[in-house]
Amino acid sequence: MTLAQRGRWITIGALVLLAGIYVRALRFTPVELTQGPAQKIFYLHVPAAWSAMLSMGLVGLASILFLIMKDARLDRFAAASAEVGTVFCCVMLTTGPLWARPIWGTWWTWDARLTLTLMLFFLFIGYQVLRGAVTDPALRANYAAVVGICGLILLPFIHLSVYLFRTLHPMPIVLKPSAPSLPPEMLVTLLLSFGVFTLLYVGFVMQRYALGEGENDA
Amino acid sequence: MPEAVAGNGGYMIAAYIVTAVILIGYSLLLVRRTRKGTSRQEKHI
Numbered sequence: 001m002t003l004a005q006r007g008r009w010i011t012i013g014a015l016v017l018l019a020g021i022y023v024r025a026l027r028f029t030p031v032e033l034t035q036g037p038a039q040k041i042f043y044l045h046v047p048a049a050w051s052a053m054l055s056m057g058l059v060g061l062a063s064i065l066f067l068i069m070k071d072a073r074l075d076r077f078a079a080a081s082a083e084v085g086t087v088f089c090c091v092m093l094t095t096g097p098l099w100a101r102p103i104w105g106t107w108w109t110w111d112a113r114l115t116l117t118l119m120l121f122f123l124f125i126g127y128q129v130l131r132g133a134v135t136d137p138a139l140r141a142n143y144a145a146v147v148g149i150c151g152l153i154l155l156p157f158i159h160l161s162v163y164l165f166r167t168l169h170p171m172p173i174v175l176k177p178s179a180p181s182l183p184p185e186m187l188v189t190l191l192l193s194f195g196v197f198t199l200l201y202v203g204f205v206m207q208r209y210a211l212g213e214g215e216n217d218a
Numbered sequence: 219m220p221e222a223v224a225g226n227g228g229y230m231i232a233a234y235i236v237t238a239v240i241l242i243g244y245s246l247l248l249v250r251r252t253r254k255g256t257s258r259q260e261k262h263i
């Protein structure tokens with residue numbers, strides 16, 4: 001079985017599990033009393049944000065290693081992870097405003113967390129535009145690695161922005177030093193969703209990486 | 219008296235639909251690109 005085929009099966013499995021998350025979140029997880037049903041967007045928005053951050057984190061790490069080792073596989077992995085990260089960033093940036101509108105009364109606000117997240121999206125886009133614009137493979141890989149490292153540097157600022165600045169965005173409720181502040185049923189749904197989104201990331205990246213291999217061979 | 223739960227289910231449904239469309243759409247795009255790449259390689263051989 002080729003890498004692309006294995007990636008496809010993982011993706012299919014993850015999509016089936018995602019359907020299970022939909023059922024669990026919509027049918028079997030309690031409705032939060034203050035926010036109402038819109039709070040359930042949380043089970044997609046937060047894992048999508050996690051996957052987008054994971055993608056950019058791995059793009060950055062692969063980029064650093066590429067600049068040291070000059071291994072083309074690292075560059076190919078970074079390119080695959082960046083494209084997949086853009087997809088998760090799209091999920092995060094569409095579900096976020098759909099949650100914000102009924103709760104905050106606005107689709108968007110230019111506070112630190114949201115603005116930095118938008119910057120992450122533009123970095124993902126910029127990374128790919130750059131790869132498309134530079135024809136020389138060695139130069140392309142070097143320039144892209146620099147953008148990837150910029151993305152990695154941005155990540156801690158996004159995570160800590162809710163502590164550093166006054167913002168409408170809620171504080172982290174799972175990725176924080178103390179215990180998660182969620183009822184057990186909600187926490188289980190969220191953690192399962194984290195698992196499924198991570199699996200989707202793996203499936204997507206395997207397929208996209210295999211595609212990059214094919215393009216290089218042709 | 220129990221508090222009334224906010225009626226904002228439409229936003230929730232929209233978010234769930236948008237997420238499914240993006241993720242399934244990208245999955246299909248990857249399959250299509252892989253098939254296109256394979257047929258191009260076969261022609262090349």
